[in-house]
Amino acid sequence: xxxxxxxxxxxxxxxxxxxxxxxxxxxxxxxxxxxxxxxxxxxxxxxxxxxxxxxxxxxxxxxxxxxxxxxxxxxxxxxxxxxxxxxxxxxxxxxxxxxxxxxxxxxxxxxxxxxxxxxxxxxxxxxxxxxxxxxxxxxxxxxxxxxxxxxxxxxxxxxxxxxxxxxxxxxxxxxxxxxxxxxxxxxxxxxxxxxxxxxxxxxxxxxxxxxxxxxxxxxxxxxxxxxxxxxxxxxxxxxxxxxxxxxxxxxxxxxxxxxxxxxxxxxxxxxxxxxxxxxxxxxxxxxxxxxxxxxxxxxxxxxxxxxxxxxxxxxxxxxxxxxxxxxxxxxxxxxxxxxxxxxxxxxxxxxxxxxxxxxxxxxxxxxxxxxxxxxxxxxxxxxxxxxxxx
Amino acid sequence: xxxxxxxxxxxxxxxxxxxxxxxxxxxxxxxxxxxxxxxxxxxxxxxxxxxxxxxxxxxxxxxxxxxxxxxxxxxxxxxxxxxxxxxxxxxxxxxxxxxxxxxxxxxxxxxxxxxxxxxxxxxxxxxxxxxxxxxxxxxxxxxxxxxxxxxxxxxxxxxxxxxxxxxxxxxxxxxxxxxxxxxxxxxxxxxxxxxxxxxxxxxxxxxxxxxxxxxxxxxxxxxxxxxxxxxxxxxxxxxxxxxxx
Numbered sequence: 001x002x003x004x005x006x007x008x009x010x011x012x013x014x015x016x017x018x019x020x021x022x023x024x025x026x027x028x029x030x031x032x033x034x035x036x037x038x039x040x041x042x043x044x045x046x047x048x049x050x051x052x053x054x055x056x057x058x059x060x061x062x063x064x065x066x067x068x069x070x071x072x073x074x075x076x077x078x079x080x081x082x083x084x085x086x087x088x089x090x091x092x093x094x095x096x097x098x099x100x101x102x103x104x105x106x107x108x109x110x111x112x113x114x115x116x117x118x119x120x121x122x123x124x125x126x127x128x129x130x131x132x133x134x135x136x137x138x139x140x141x142x143x144x145x146x147x148x149x150x151x152x153x154x155x156x157x158x159x160x161x162x163x164x165x166x167x168x169x170x171x172x173x174x175x176x177x178x179x180x181x182x183x184x185x186x187x188x189x190x191x192x193x194x195x196x197x198x199x200x201x202x203x204x205x206x207x208x209x210x211x212x213x214x215x216x217x218x219x220x221x222x223x224x225x226x227x228x229x230x231x232x233x234x235x236x237x238x239x240x241x242x243x244x245x246x247x248x249x250x251x252x253x254x255x256x257x258x259x260x261x262x263x264x265x266x267x268x269x270x271x272x273x274x275x276x277x278x279x280x281x282x283x284x285x286x287x288x289x290x291x292x293x294x295x296x297x298x299x300x301x302x303x304x305x306x307x308x309x310x311x312x313x314x315x316x317x318x319x320x321x322x323x324x325x326x327x328x329x330x331x332x333x334x335x336x337x338x339x340x341x342x343x344x345x346x347x348x349x350x351x352x353x354x355x356x357x358x359x360x361x362x363x364x365x366x367x368x369x370x371x372x373x374x375x376x377x378x379x380x381x382x383x384x385x386x387x388x389x390x
Numbered sequence: 391x392x393x394x395x396x397x398x399x400x401x402x403x404x405x406x407x408x409x410x411x412x413x414x415x416x417x418x419x420x421x422x423x424x425x426x427x428x429x430x431x432x433x434x435x436x437x438x439x440x441x442x443x444x445x446x447x448x449x450x451x452x453x454x455x456x457x458x459x460x461x462x463x464x465x466x467x468x469x470x471x472x473x474x475x476x477x478x479x480x481x482x483x484x485x486x487x488x489x490x491x492x493x494x495x496x497x498x499x500x501x502x503x504x505x506x507x508x509x510x511x512x513x514x515x516x517x518x519x520x521x522x523x524x525x526x527x528x529x530x531x532x533x534x535x536x537x538x539x540x541x542x543x544x545x546x547x548x549x550x551x552x553x554x555x556x557x558x559x560x561x562x563x564x565x566x567x568x569x570x571x572x573x574x575x576x577x578x579x580x581x582x583x584x585x586x587x588x589x590x591x592x593x594x595x596x597x598x599x600x601x602x603x604x605x606x607x608x609x610x611x612x613x614x615x616x617x618x619x620x621x622x623x624x625x626x627x628x629x630x631x632x633x634x635x
Binding site (some may be wrong): 071169170172254 | 438548549550572574576602606
């Protein structure tokens, strides 16, 4: 216990020099936890929103369907299998028919996806009930991004052209029944939602769908022939890797902060060893081995990390808690990030994140503190007492 | 008297309906007039876009209805682009990328060089009697020419336009106007012949305006600068190798 006690006494007696290093290191603590929390919060928010609006508890894909290949949509439709019809009837699933179409807002030509959804479904957060509101027209539901880019608003009428199952052109006017706001661009950009039964009738694809979305927590049935089940892990895979990529990009910032803090610790240690040569000689003359002296100096450096964690906790906990509670208003530009972030971002700090960051910083501090002390291994007590470093 | 007026009107229309050739017969005659086994066409397409008007020149070699080879000659950006149609397949060679791509699926619905014409409009079987049954709807004077107005209803299910209306010159059996409709009855495209020409025994369009009516704009004009019927066309043109020639 002698070494830790001595180390603590030494660094506290160093006064301002210690506290400046501790403060710098504590900034790194808070910044790392904050930035990681932002990415964790982003991940949570994006996943939750995407699951609610798009993926549900997993999706059955008609075997020809490939969301990344628009050519596949031509053939991606089939009768809904009986077991999925049963699930749909019980409210546990929502079939969606997807067709390519063209709209002509203000006389301009634009390719879109025409999606048929049951207005009474409760599987996805898409406000499909708006499609019940108009009787004598074809009601359409669009997201705010689509509304903005196509120059459409509630009540507008837009001509939509598509082909039926045999390839025959059809064109009808769709009245925008509602414009909804969503964080999930995949249910918004370049698409119009209309009632499923009407799209099935127009395209002569009665009782057919392209995908069937399961309600969250509904267990999938055995894969019906011609359909494949895609679970949340599969569906969220790309999203997770995208967030991970953003997180790696963001880590550059905190690595830089950590590097600066470590530079301060390293510098403090080098200075310590240079200025305290006589002290080292005295300690060795009093019976301390070189290893013990190295341990003492390393411990002093490592204690900077511990003190930094305590200081960071004092001002960091209220600061991070406030940020997590209030969230951040995001600029409009973040809408182009490619995933579903809302207007506000709420950082999320897990115990694992806090513990992991504390451990990481303490380990790195200890290693950085140890490096300059290796010089002590070659130190001769007599030289040290004379103030020399051999 | 007033009660029997609709009946009288219906009876008065009956003799007209029974007179003259049937719609299918007229459609066959239109087809005979328009069709020739082999032709080489030098044409211009004037595309009126939202911001600018472009003229695309091309030369086409056509054999029957299923084989056609087109080389674009101008403007500089499109020069050297070649297209090959063999039955229901279409390839395009772009000299800038030095690649040949097959145009299929949704790409067929894209506009051809920014015009009002889509690739699949090019792919359509031009023999209308194969696709439609026709009835005579009325007779009209169109730009000083007496015309039969034919209503064409698709015979099969896999036809792009559910029905069409064509104005057929009574004397020349040339369609002077054509309206293309969606299944819902919505007018989608129109083609208006503005100038005609006689080549051998065929009366053909020399210039016409093609327009996607759902789109804003002035449409696309076609001009036939020269046309050779029953010309000799080498076989190698109708192969993919010819695209890189």
